[in-house]
Amino acid sequence: MADRPSIAERRAALEREFAPWRPRTLDEQFEHAADRFAARPYVIAGDRIFSYADVRERAHRYADGLVSLGVRPGDHVGVIMANYPEYAPVKIAIARAGAVAVPLNYLYRTQELGYVLAQSSCRVLITMTSFRDMDYLAMLDELAPGWERGHTSLGELERVITFAPDGKAEGREGVVDLPELEQIGRESAGAARGGLRSPDDPSDILYTSGTTGQPKGVLLTHDALQRTSYGSAYCRALHDGNRVVFALPCYHLFAYEHAVQASLFVGGAMLPQPKFEPVHYFRAIEQHQVVDVLGVPTMSIALVEHPERERYDLSSLRSMLSGSAVAPPWLWDRIRHDLGITELVTAYGMTEIGATAMTLPEDPIEVTTSTVGRPKPSGAAGIPELGGALAEYRVLDSVTGETLPEGEEGEFVSRGPSTMLGYWNRPEDTAEVLKDGWMHSGDIGRVLPDGSLIVTGRSKELYKSGGELVMPREVEDFLTGLPGVSQAYVVGVPNDQWGEIGCAFVVAEPGQALDPAELNTACRSGLARFKVPRHIFVVDAAKVPQTTTGKVQKFKLVPIAQELLGPDAAADVRTLRTAKGG
Incomplete structure (x- = not known):
């Protein structure tokens, strides 16, 4: 069998075909x-x-x-x-x-x-x-x-x-x-x-998936969508004839950018699944020699933990993009070991800008597990002044709006040719997030010296308990590092005494039983007191509210927690086995 083209050779082939960039x-x-x-x-x-x-x-x-x-x-x-x-x-x-x-x-x-x-x-x-x-x-x-x-x-x-x-x-x-x-x-x-x-005319109005409330229509041009899709193919160095399986809905930018459109640049084939079932993925991979997989962490977890995985021949797999949400640290090694993935990437972006930051398939696993990548190198579609990337990132002080020095934590803002024109028929909402060409993401994080982005939370997810600001991501990372914990989601719930209190929803690994009291003890040993969730609920994964793209709708967890706690919120820990049971 002839040697497969290297990552560099695949990128060079894309560059030869599409440079100089011709807007279409x-x-x-x-x-x-x-x-x-x-x-x-x-x-x-x-x-x-x-x-x-x-x-x-x-x-x-x-x-x-x-x-x-x-x-x-x-x-x-x-x-x-x-x-x-x-x-x-x-x-x-x-x-x-x-x-x-x-x-x-x-x-x-x-x-x-x-x-x-x-x-x-x-x-x-x-x-x-x-x-x-x-x-x-x-x-x-x-x-x-x-x-x-x-x-x-x-x-x-x-x-x-x-x-x-x-x-x-x-x-x-x-x-x-x-x-x-x-x-x-x-x-x-x-x-x-x-x-x-x-190419500069509107192509699509894509409605946001509603993780924080009412959806808004994001107006994107033809060229914006083509650039970010080509950038995905170039950054990931998609294989010629790449075959990608996914159950993410095509109406969402994740699947549209990385599968429906990116496939065009390498003559690839897409295998869209009407719903996510791990066994359907496995069958498609085996039957059609699928090379590539798209997923969000909840899907990736289901794939590596599925008991029937080893019954199928998954040897054709080479690549995977697992993004769109925070992944527990242990997941990355499982993807490589259990699925045989050698080119694993994650990405960061939003409907309003596309996936404008991404790790590279040749990056060390430490980069993939600790960052969401650098501004996406996009070859012919990139901007020379940005070193071939599609976007420029800055971090702003969320209070003063001033640009922060490298390494300090604040709100991500970005600009570039894939940025939306605005929200359809919502000029006030547009003006709130799009200022002088800079898209204000609402995401909190910092930029490392090499340009890599580390996301630490959403500004709307931060909560203040007893006067102390808590970043849920930090608590979630701690919880998912504990034995037997597969997923964790932390929200702040209004409380008369503390302003807000932390409530954690945790999902056990298959076959594991979790004791909320033991989790609480571990949190008290490993976290500052104000970060320790006041209430811990053990839930089935299916009971965690999600969008169709697998993003957890954390704002929906707040009323669930309030209903469970009822008028008496004195107990430190409780166990929830179903969304309605106690």
């Missing part, structure tokens, strides 16, 4: 990829394989159909679709029609869906008819009776196009489904000619 829209970037890799698979769904040529043909028909139905350049088109093969051609079609895509969280409940549809100014919605226990058409019936006839009270919404995952069309009179849209496109070939927008 999403549809132009896909056309470039389809010209290069027409016969290669782009989407693999079980036993169904769709080549770049297949996806292009379908995307053209969808785009022609959308234009024939009246979609105009600049229109907002909402998309409610889980990780099905149709997602890719739908997204490309929206761009080819000159419209702005608004990918929506498919787990929104009725009122959440109504809010986002109205707030985003969607004129057209492409939606699944149902998914799991979600009935989207029933939601629309409740929100806007008569929507089938174009009479809605949901902002600018005029038309709904349906997609039945099970192939059984709803059949509502006057409602076009995806197969009919495709047929309309066949009958009006060429209606969407592409090239209708500039």
Whole structure:
């Protein structure tokens, strides 16, 4: 077998193909990829394989159909679709029609869906008819009776196009489904000619995942998304023909940047999973010789701890990006040892800027476990003045706003070409975080001499107990370092006497039993008194509230703790076995 290209050789190949950087829209970037890799698979769904040529043909028909139905350049088109093969051609079609895509969280409940549809100014919605226990058409019936006839009270919404995952069309009179849209496109070939927008025009409105409250629509340009996606492929030195498996939803920037888009630059294939099941990952890896895995720490933990892992041949694996949330220190060695990963990276970013900091696959494990990387080297897409990175970082004093010296702790701010234009229709929120081109993250941390970032917490997660400021991350790291503790999440809960008190939710490793009293004793021995959680709850992992991308919604843990404690919060420790039980 020929030697595999080295990391440096893979980066050099990407540089040769894309330097100097040529800004492109999403549809132009896909056309470039389809010209290069027409016969290669782009989407693999079980036993169904769709080549770049297949996806292009379908995307053209969808785009022609959308234009024939009246979609105009600049229109907002909402998309409610889980990780099905149709997602890719739908997204490309929206761009080819000159419209702005608004990918929506498919787990929104009725009122959440109504809010986002109205707030985003969607004129057209492409939606699944149902998914799991979600009935989207029933939601629309409740929100806007008569929507089938174009009479809605949901902002600018005029038309709904349906997609039945099970192939059984709803059949509502006057409602076009995806197969009919495709047929309309066949009958009006060429209606969407592409090239209708500039790379500096908006491509997507991506709604934040709601870890701290109501979602906001992040407005990103075509070029911003292409640069950060290419930067991911370059920094990680993706293999030619890279095959990546993931269950992170495509509407979220993590999967969109690192899989849907990054794959285009290396002729790779993506294996999107409609839901996260470790065994489904293992089967896909074995069957399709998957090279790469995307996940968040909760997923990574589930993979390495799954009892059936050793039944599958995972020898094709080379790479993994595990990011988007804090990982317990022990996880990194388990990923390398148990999954055979040799090129392991983590990253830092947010919907508003993309993943603009990342470790390198050749970094020592000490760097990966202790930092979230340096400003992401991005080759042709990077900025020469920034040494080829996509972003410049500073740390500010959260009170005075002054720039702090290297190594001091404060709020991360950044600027660069992948930064959002702003929040859609929320100028006050935009002005609060985007100041003179600098994006204020709300994340607390420090920058090391080599440029690496260390994240120590969220400014909104810090709490003050008895006059002392507590950083939950520090307590969480201590707890996950204790025997038998797999995960830990610490929040501050209002208290009349102390202002706030710390409450810790911990998850045990499989087969382990945790005693809250023993954990409390360990905390008292290893932490300053004001950092010791007043209450410790042992929970099942499934009971920890998360977004669909695996980010823990810590703000939801506060009312859970308040309900559990009730009017009597005197006890130092309690045990919670379920979200509702005591």
